[in-house]
Amino acid sequence: MTNPYRSLPAIAVLLDRPEFASERERFSRIQIAQALRETLDEFRNQISVGGSASVDISSILTQTQLRLKQSSHLKLRTVINATGIVLHTNLGRSPLHESAARAAYEAAKGYINLELDLKTGERSSRQNAIRAGICRITGAESATAVNNCAAATILALRTLANGKEVIVSRGQLIEIGGSFRIPEILELSGAKLREVGTTNITRASDYERAIGPQTGAMLRVHTSNYRISGFTQSVSIKGLVEIGNRHSIPVIDDSGSGAAIRTSFIEENSEPLIYEGIKTGAALVLFSGDKLLGGPQAGIIAGSEHWIQAIERDPFMRAVRLDKMSLAALEATLKLYERLDRVLDTIPTLRMLSTNPVEQRERSETWMEQLNPLNGTLSWKLLDETSYAGGGTLPDVPFPSVVIALKPKAISEEEFARRLRTGNPAIMARVREGQVLIDLRTVFTEQETALLSAIQSALAGST
Ligand SMILES: *Cc1c(COP(=O)(O)O)cnc(C)c1O
Numbered sequence: 001m002t003n004p005y006r007s008l009p010a011i012a013v014l015l016d017r018p019e020f021a022s023e024r025e026r027f028s029r030i031q032i033a034q035a036l037r038e039t040l041d042e043f044r045n046q047i048s049v050g051g052s053a054s055v056d057i058s059s060i061l062t063q064t065q066l067r068l069k070q071s072s073h074l075k076l077r078t079v080i081n082a083t084g085i086v087l088h089t090n091l092g093r094s095p096l097h098e099s100a101a102r103a104a105y106e107a108a109k110g111y112i113n114l115e116l117d118l119k120t121g122e123r124s125s126r127q128n129a130i131r132a133g134i135c136r137i138t139g140a141e142s143a144t145a146v147n148n149c150a151a152a153t154i155l156a157l158r159t160l161a162n163g164k165e166v167i168v169s170r171g172q173l174i175e176i177g178g179s180f181r182i183p184e185i186l187e188l189s190g191a192k193l194r195e196v197g198t199t200n201i202t203r204a205s206d207y208e209r210a211i212g213p214q215t216g217a218m219l220r221v222h223t224s225n226y227r228i229s230g231f232t233q234s235v236s237i238k239g240l241v242e243i244g245n246r247h248s249i250p251v252i253d254d255s256g257s258g259a260a261i262r263t264s265f266i267e268e269n270s271e272p273l274i275y276e277g278i279k280t281g282a283a284l285v286l287f288s289g290d291k292l293l294g295g296p297q298a299g300i301i302a303g304s305e306h307w308i309q310a311i312e313r314d315p316f317m318r319a320v321r322l323d324k325m326s327l328a329a330l331e332a333t334l335k336l337y338e339r340l341d342r343v344l345d346t347i348p349t350l351r352m353l354s355t356n357p358v359e360q361r362e363r364s365e366t367w368m369e370q371l372n373p374l375n376g377t378l379s380w381k382l383l384d385e386t387s388y389a390g391g392g393t394l395p396d397v398p399f400p401s402v403v404i405a406l407k408p409k410a411i412s413e414e415e416f417a418r419r420l421r422t423g424n425p426a427i428m429a430r431v432r433e434g435q436v437l438i439d440l441r442t443v444f445t446e447q448e449t450a451l452l453s454a455i456q457s458a459l460a461g462s463t
Contacts, residue, residue, distance in 0.1 A: 004047045004055070005044065005047060007055045008040055008043060008044065008055055009057060009060070011033055011036050011037060011040070014036050014057075014060065014061070014064075015029060015032060015033060015036065017061060019061045019065075020032060020061070020064075020065075023065060023068055026068075026072070027068055027072075031068065031071075032064070032068065035064045035067040035068045035071065036060075036064050038067060039060055039063045039064045039067060040060070042063070043055055043060065073424065077424060077425065077426060078425040078426070079091055079425065079426045079427070079428050080425050080426070080427045080428070080443055080447050080450065080451055080454070081428055081442040081443065082427055082428060082429040082430075082437075082438045082439055082440070082442065082443055082451065083387070083428055083429060083430050083439060083442060084385070084387030084399075084401050084403065084430075084437075084439025084441045084442055085387060085388060085389070085390035085442065086349055086352045086353050086387075086389055086390055086391075086441070086442055087290075087291055087292075087349065087389050087390040087391030087393050088390050088391070088428075088442075089177070089390065089391050089392075091428065092290075093290040093291065093297070093391050094290040094291065094293075094294045094295060094296075094348070094349045095348045095349070095444075096294075096295065096296065096329055096332075096333065096348070097294070097332070097333065097336055097346055097347060097348060099332045099335070099336070100295065100296070100328075100329040100330075100332035100333045100336075101329065102332070103328040103329055103331065103332040104296065104325040104326070104328050104329040104332075106328070107324045107325045107327070107328035107329075108324075108325045112324055112328065114126050114324045114327070125312070126321070126322070126324075126327060127143075127144045127145065127312065129327055129328075129331045130143070130144075130145050130327060130330050130331050130334060131143050131144070133330075133331060133334025133335065133337065134300055134302050134334065135302070136334070136337065136338070137260045137274065137275065137334065137337050138260075138274050138275050138278050138285060138302040139275045139278045139279060140278045140285065140302035140303050140304075141303070141304050141305045141308075142302075142303065142304065142305040142308040142309075143300065143301060143302040143303070143308060144300075144301050144308050144311060144312055144317075145289065145298045145299065145300045145301065145322055145327075145330060146298070146299045146301070146317065146320040146321060146322060147297070147298065147299060147320040147321070147322060148288065148289075148297055148298065148299045148320075149254070149256065149286055149287060149288040149299040149300075150176075150180050150185065150299065151299050151320035152286045152287075152299030152300065152301045153185050153189075153252075153254055153286055153299070154185060154188055154189045154316070154320075155189075155301065155311050155314060155316060155317060155320070156252050156284050156286060156301060156307075156311065157185070157186060157189035157190075157191045157217070157219070157252070158189045158190055158191070158314060158316060159307060159310045159311045159314055160216055160217040160250050160252060160283065160284070160307065161189075161191040161216025161217040162189070162190045162191060162216070163190060163191070163192075163216075164191060164192065164214055164215060164216025164217070165191070165192045165193075165194040165210075165212075165214045165215050165216060166186055166191045166192065166193060166194060166215075166216055166217050166218070166219050166252075167194045167196055167207055167210045167211070167215060167217075167218045167219070168182060168186070168193060168194070168195060168196070168218075168219045168221065169195075169196055169197045169202035169206070169207075169220075169234060169235070170195050170196065170197050170198055170199050170202065171197060171198070171199050171200060171201075171202055171223070171228060171232075171234055172219075172220065172221040172223055172234075173193075173195065173221075174221060174223050174224075174225070174226065176224060176225060176256075176392055177225065177392050182219075182221055186219075191216060191217075192214075194210050194215070196209075196210045197234075199228065200228050200230070200231055200232045200233070201231070201232065201233045201234075202233065202234050202235060203233060203235065204235050204239055204243060207235060207240065207243050208243060211243075211247050211249060215247070215249055216249075217249060217250050217251065217252055217283070218240055218243070218244055218249055218250075218251045218252070219251075219252045219254065220235075220237050220240055220251065220252070220253050220254065220277075220282075221254045221256075222253075222254060222255050222256040222257070222271075222272050224256040224257055224392050224393055224395075225392035225393070225395050226395060227395065227396055237251070237253050237272070237276065237277050237280050237282060238280040240282075241280045241281040241282055244281075244283075245281065250283035250284070250307070251281075251282045251283055252282065252283060252284045252286065253272070253277035253282040253284065253285045253286065254286045254287075255272040255273075255274055255277055255285055255286065255287050256272075256286075256287055256288065256291070256393070257271060257287060257288060257291040257292045257293075257391075257393045257394075258274055258287035258288050258289065258291050258292050258293035258300065259271045259272070259273050259274065259292045259293075260273070260274055260275070260292075260293060260337060260340075260343075261273075261340060261343060261344075261350075263344065263350070263353075263354060264354075265353055265354070265389075265394060265397050265399070266292070266394075268396075268397050269394045269395075269396055269397045271292070271393075271394060274287055274302070278302060278303070282303070283303050283304055283307055284301055284302065284303035284304075284307055285301075285302045285303060286299065286300065286301055286302075287299075287300050288300070289326075289330055289333070290391075291349075291391050291393050292349065292350070292353075292389075292393060293333065293347075293349075294333060294343075294347035294348060294349035294350055295329060295330050295333035295334070296325075296326045296329040296330055296333070297326065298322060298326055298330050299320075333347070352441055352442055353389060353399065355399075355401075355441050357400045357401065357402055360401065360402045360440060360441060361382065361402045363440055364382055364402050364403075364404055364440050365382065367404070367440065367448055367452075368380060368382070368404055370452050371452075371455070374455070374456065374459060376409070377408060377409050377410055377459045378406060378407065378408055378409060378455075378459055379406075379407045379409065380404055380405060380406050380407065381404075381405050382402055382403070382404060382405075383402070383403050383404075383405050383437070384400070384401075384402060385400075385401045385402065385403040385437065385439065386398035386399060386400060386401060387399050387401040387439055387441060399441075401439055401441055402439075402440075403430075403437040403438060403439045404437070404438040404440070405435040405436070405437055405438075406435060406436045406437075406438060406455070407434060407435050407436075408436075408459060410459075411459075411461075413431055413434050413435055413436050414431065416436050416458055416459070417429060417431045417436050419457075419458035419461070420436070420454060420455070420458045423454050423457060423458060425447075425450055425454065427451060427454050427455075427458075438451070
């Protein structure tokens with residue numbers, strides 16, 4: 001009996017094969033050798049589990065070529081989001097408006113006056129580009145922005161309450177996701193947590209009783225991603241500021257999602273508006289840039305000049321500062337808010353969240369017509385569905401949606417979804433009860449054709 005492993009050719013021999021001529025142009029010998037090694041390992045595995053004993057050179061070569069091609073793709077690539085979840089954290093939350101994306105692109109590929117006053121030629125602060133825009137939408141005296149809202153919270157707590165106590169209601173000691181837990185963030189900031197009230201009931205008197213010489217600040221955390229209903233009571237930001245004023249204790253309002261305008265879905269969820277905290281007199285209001293504001297990842301801090309200056313003096317600010325691309329995108333996003341009456345149209349996140357189900361049905365019906373040539377391998381129908389904002393935002397607001405339910409005839413729905421996901425562009429869709437659900441709410445019009453061809457390729461098995 002011949003040893004099947006011995007039929008595997010040596011890497012050194014394969015490396016010089018004429019079939020690799022074009023690979024040798026694009027890849028180093030080390031890269032080709034590595035890809036060959038991985039392919040041969042796979043063949044060895046097949047042999048060890050009793051697979052085909054005959055190894056043909058041509059399949060080793062083509063598999064290696066495929067491996068090299070795949071390795072040259074970037075890990076991060078475009079995903080067509082057909083889930084209907086607008087603030088999909090795993091897909092990068094808010095897509096940017098064209099002007100914001102362009103600003104980030106221009107900043108990325110060249111030099112910008114990031115920390116330079118072009119009039120005087122002097123050094124300036126990188127925060128100057130975004131201060132006025134944040135002040136406009138919040139009504140605050142001053143503002144700054146850092147890497148994300150988690151960093152903003154740590155900075156605010158460090159500045160207002162390092163070594164002191166911060167009073168927080170037990171009903172607001174939440175986890176946002178990942179490892180953003182209010183008690184842990186407080187500990188990290190150097191402040192001491194002083195819990196008051198109970199999970200469902202916290203009264204003004206609970207805060208009052210906890211105030212003493214050791215108190216640095218009071219913190220209100222918007223419970224973005226969960227709700228307590230039934231027998232509940234909490235102190236509004238207005239109530240908290242009144243208590244704070246009586247005792248000269250600053251109030252920090254972690255408002256979370258950054259809603260700058262009143263819309264039906266924001267009202268339905270009693271989502272805090274970013275200017276309300278400032279109007280009531282909170283020392284600082286904090287929110288994310290990439291949730292309902294619809295901008296790049298950022299943590300925005302708005303409030304009194306005094307506290308903003310103190311925050312910017314903190315060396316920790318340097319560790320969490322925004323880069324030039326995010327700053328450029330944030331400035332451009334804030335600029336769109338100059339036309340507040342148009343943001344439901346201009347800010348992609350707000351536009352998608354306010355999609356009208358009647359219009360979405362019409363759009364889905366039109367798009368579906370293009371599926372007709374696929375009826376040998378696929379069946380489809382429209383379904384009424386609900387989607388959610390995502391990103392731990394507006395958890396209680398079901399958005400009525402319409403989805404196209406696809407049922408492949410020759411492969412399972414799981415296999416179909418896998419092929420869609422691993423194609424290029426990748427397609428993310430929900431899978432349910434034997435179907436793959438396509439929600440066009442989060443698919444851009446200019447992606448409709450690519451979505452169709454991705455479905456064709458996935459059915460043909462050629463991804
Ligand atoms: C989302 C959220 C955060 C965290 O914001 P990131 O920008 O994701 O760091 C903090 N607080 C609240 C209330 C939130 O909703």
